[in-house]
Amino acid sequence: xxxxxxxxxxxxxxxxxxxxxxxxxxxxxxxxxxxxxxxxxxxxxxxxxxxxxxxxxxxxxxxxxxxxxxxxxxxxxxxxxxxxxxxxxxxxxxxxxxxxxxxxxxxxxxxxxxx
Amino acid sequence: xxxxxxxxxxxxxxxxxxxxxxxxxxxxxxxxxxxxxxxxxxxxxxxxxxxxxxxxxxxxxxxxxxxxxxxxxxxxxxxxxxxxxxxxxxxxxxxxxxxxxxxxxxxxxxxxxxx
Numbered sequence: 001x002x003x004x005x006x007x008x009x010x011x012x013x014x015x016x017x018x019x020x021x022x023x024x025x026x027x028x029x030x031x032x033x034x035x036x037x038x039x040x041x042x043x044x045x046x047x048x049x050x051x052x053x054x055x056x057x058x059x060x061x062x063x064x065x066x067x068x069x070x071x072x073x074x075x076x077x078x079x080x081x082x083x084x085x086x087x088x089x090x091x092x093x094x095x096x097x098x099x100x101x102x103x104x105x106x107x108x109x110x111x112x113x114x115x
Numbered sequence: 116x117x118x119x120x121x122x123x124x125x126x127x128x129x130x131x132x133x134x135x136x137x138x139x140x141x142x143x144x145x146x147x148x149x150x151x152x153x154x155x156x157x158x159x160x161x162x163x164x165x166x167x168x169x170x171x172x173x174x175x176x177x178x179x180x181x182x183x184x185x186x187x188x189x190x191x192x193x194x195x196x197x198x199x200x201x202x203x204x205x206x207x208x209x210x211x212x213x214x215x216x217x218x219x220x221x222x223x224x225x226x227x228x229x230x
Contacts, residue, residue, distance in 0.1 A: 004157075034218075036221075041223075042223055042224075043119070043205055043221035043222050043223045043224050044158070044205065044207075044221040045221070046218055046219075046220070049218065090157050090158070092157075101148075101163060101170075101171060102148065102160035102163060102171055102173060103148075103150075103158070103160065103207075103219060104160070105150075105157030105158050105159070106157050107155075107156055107157045108155075108156070108157050
């Protein structure tokens with residue numbers, strides 16, 4: 001069984017400030033982890049994914065995430081927030097056990113960027 | 116290169132009615148997954164189709180059924196609609212039989228409102 005917990009349903013930062021969105025996972029097998037972004041009235045766009053290679057993963061739009069097995073975490077960061085980063089962010093987990101290919105999502109974190 | 120497309124964009128139905136949602140996968144993809152995203156929540160996995168068969172199913176009742184056609188497009192059918200079925204329905208496509216490492220690309224979704 002897998003699950004994802006995203007700490008903080010809303011995060012507000014100032015433009016130019018560090019963005020940190022938290023994700024903790026639970027998985028009985030080695031996980032594959034994903035971050036997706038959803039803009040209003042749109043579908044989900046992949047930001048980055050971890051698939052057991054490098055633990056520090058770089059994605060699009062300046063985002064990156066670090067897989068920490070000991071902490072069961074996969075937090076998303078960006079050094080400097082931009083107004084266009086305002087959106088809903090979802091962490092998701094998938095596992096490589098037999099027949100398990102679906103994504104399990106967290107409840108999301110809404111990022112607000114203040115001017 | 117066309118991405119994942121879904122139709123219709125919006126739909127309004129009344130309780131007890133039936134609805135069909137459609138999805139065309141990204142070019143080169145052969146696997147389609149469907150997710151339900153209730154307001155303020157993360158997407159929840161409904162089921163996945165490959166080679167015209169349902170390969171995996173989430174915790175959804177039999178009122179939810181699907182189909183995949185030879186051209187890999189897919190339909191989601193929901194019978195006996197309930198108010199609680201109101202949600203954004205997302206279609207995602209992937210390749211290589213939907214292995215865990217394959218990225219799922221999402222469409223813009225169909226917003227279903229049940230009155």
